Amino acid sequence: ILPSVSSFLSANDISFRLLPWLSVSPGLNDYAAWLGVPEDQDAAATADALADFQPDWLVVDHYGLNDCFERHFSASGIRVCALDDLQRRHLQVHMLIDPNRVSAKPGDDSELCSAPCPALFLCGPKYAFIRDDFLLARHLREQTPPLSGSLMLFFGGSDVAGLTLRVLSLLTHSYCNIPHLVVVAGKDNPDLGVIRELAARGGADLHVQTQEMPGLMQRCEMIMCTASSVNWERCVVGVPAILLVVADNQIPIAEQSGQDGSAMNLGHHDRVSDEQILAAVQCLMNDKSRRSAMAEAARHACDGEGCRRVREQMEFIP
Numbered sequence: 304i305l306p307s308v309s310s311f312l313s314a315n316d317i318s319f320r321l322l323p324w325l326s327v328s329p330g331l332n333d334y335a336a337w338l339g340v341p342e343d344q345d346a347a348a349t350a351d352a353l354a355d356f357q358p359d360w361l362v363v364d365h366y367g368l369n370d371c372f373e374r375h376f377s378a379s380g381i382r383v384c385a386l387d388d389l390q391r392r393h394l395q396v397h398m399l400i401d402p403n404r405v406s407a408k409p410g411d412d413s414e415l416c417s418a419p420c421p422a423l424f425l426c427g428p429k430y431a432f433i434r435d436d437f438l439l440a441r442h443l444r445e446q447t448p449p450l451s452g453s454l455m456l457f458f459g460g461s462d463v464a465g466l467t468l469r470v471l472s473l474l475t476h477s478y479c480n481i482p483h484l485v486v487v488a489g490k491d492n493p494d495l496g497v498i499r500e501l502a503a504r505g506g507a508d509l510h511v512q513t514q515e516m517p518g519l520m521q522r523c524e525m526i527m528c529t530a531s532s533v534n535w536e537r538c539v540v541g542v543p544a545i546l547l548v549v550a551d552n553q554i555p556i557a558e559q560s561g562q563d564g565s566a567m568n569l570g571h572h573d574r575v576s577d578e579q580i581l582a583a584v585q586c587l588m589n590d591k592s593r594r595s596a597m598a599e600a601a602r603h604a605c606d607g608e609g610c611r612r613v614r615e616q617m618e619f620i621p
Contacts, residue, residue, distance in 0.1 A: 307512075320352045338367030346375040360384055360617060363396070370395040382620065388552050397620060398423045400613060402431035402535060403552060405559040423616060428605040430612055431535040438607045440517035440540045447521075452482035454584065455519060455526040455542075457533060460489030460512075464549045464572050468494040468501075470527060470580060475505040477581050481588070485523055487513060525587055525594060527580075530557035530568075538565060539607035543597035545583050547572045565600035 312319050325348065327339045338345060345368065361376050364386040373383045373395040384398040404426040454474075458466040467488050474481055484507040488498055495511065502509040510519065520526065520540045527545040528534065530553035537544055544566040546557045554571075561568030567583050569575045587594060 322348045322352055334366035336367075338365060342368060342371040343375070346372045350375065357381070362386065369393065384617070394422070396422055398425065398616065400430055401426045402428050402532075402609060403556055405555050423620065425613060425616060428535050428538070429609060431532070431605055431607075431609040432613075433536060433539050433605070433607040433609055434517070436517035437520070437536050437539045440521035441602070441607060444521045444541055449524045449542075450483050450522050451524065452480075452588065453485060453523045453525075454481050454483070454588070455485040455487065455523040455528075457487040457516075457526065457528045458547070458549070459529055459531060459533070460491065462489065462492050462494070465494060466529075466547060466549070466572060467492060468498055469577075471498060471501050471505075471507065473577050473581055474584070475501050475507075479581055479585055479588070481584070483523075484508065485510070485519055487511075487516065487519065527584070529553060530560065534560060534566070535605045538601040538605035541598040541602040543587060543594045543601065545569060545580075545587060547575065560604070563600050563604055565597055565604050 309319070322345075325340045325344065328341055328344075331339070331341075335341075349372075358381060360382050362384045363373060366387070366389060368385075370393050373385065377383045377395055377397070382397040383395070384400065385394050385396045386400050387394065388401045388403040390401070390404065399422050401424075405428065456467060456470055458464065458470075467486065471484075471486055474484060484505065486498065486502055486507050486509045488495060488509070488511055490512040492498065499509060501507070513519070516536065517540065520537055520542050523542060525543045525545070526537050527547070528537065529549050530546045531549075534544065534546065534556055544560070546560060546566045546568050548554055548557050548568075548571045557566070557568040557570070560566035567587060569579060569583060587597075
């Protein structure tokens, strides 16, 4: 578990149990390598940690855990819920939540879950998990206009594609006139040192590992980000976006956001030129009517009530 996660849980008086450290098993491929051990071994360690506790629900959120892990618990009477957006494997769960499945049709999920579990599928951004702070920012933005000429850059905490440095460098050395540039980066961003220097040189407002994203979004006219969970957060607040894709499971989100008018979809980051990025920023910065239409479309795309909807469904299932 990440130190920041354990600190958050402790600070909010949420009890947690850590699984024992297990030696990494050789020969694991793909997402199983992220898990580090075979599924049955992870399931056994989880069962031991829950030996004196019988939960109503077990929520699974890991690409390396499939029906082998889930069957271990569903067979013992524990209801299992999976958070999964890969849409490519058999799961044995009572509930599947996939906020990123933006174009699902009835019957599309019929082969994702194995018998005997009668899975309930909660798909689409109406089930996205959004913090209450973003809902508050949504209401505040309706009352107070964002800062004129403000642009936020955020490409994830780790930013594996190096987009923060790339785009910040472009904007620092380009003809684009961005009166207020807000840069958000994670503390583990490998380019953080250079990013700090560029931000200071260009007068950008840099925030590292911030907990103030809702407020920062509320005050920015537009954002450039990835088509990940941050896309739904900015939709809730009503922020127009320029989207870049860094992983295959983000493609449908970016395409849908482009089609519904809530964002400019530039596509996969390694197939987008620097000139295209600068042109998109300049275009959106100079088009107030388009930003207004995008903001309205974004608010319609995700209302931030996903947690409530999921909780109601969990309470409903016997």
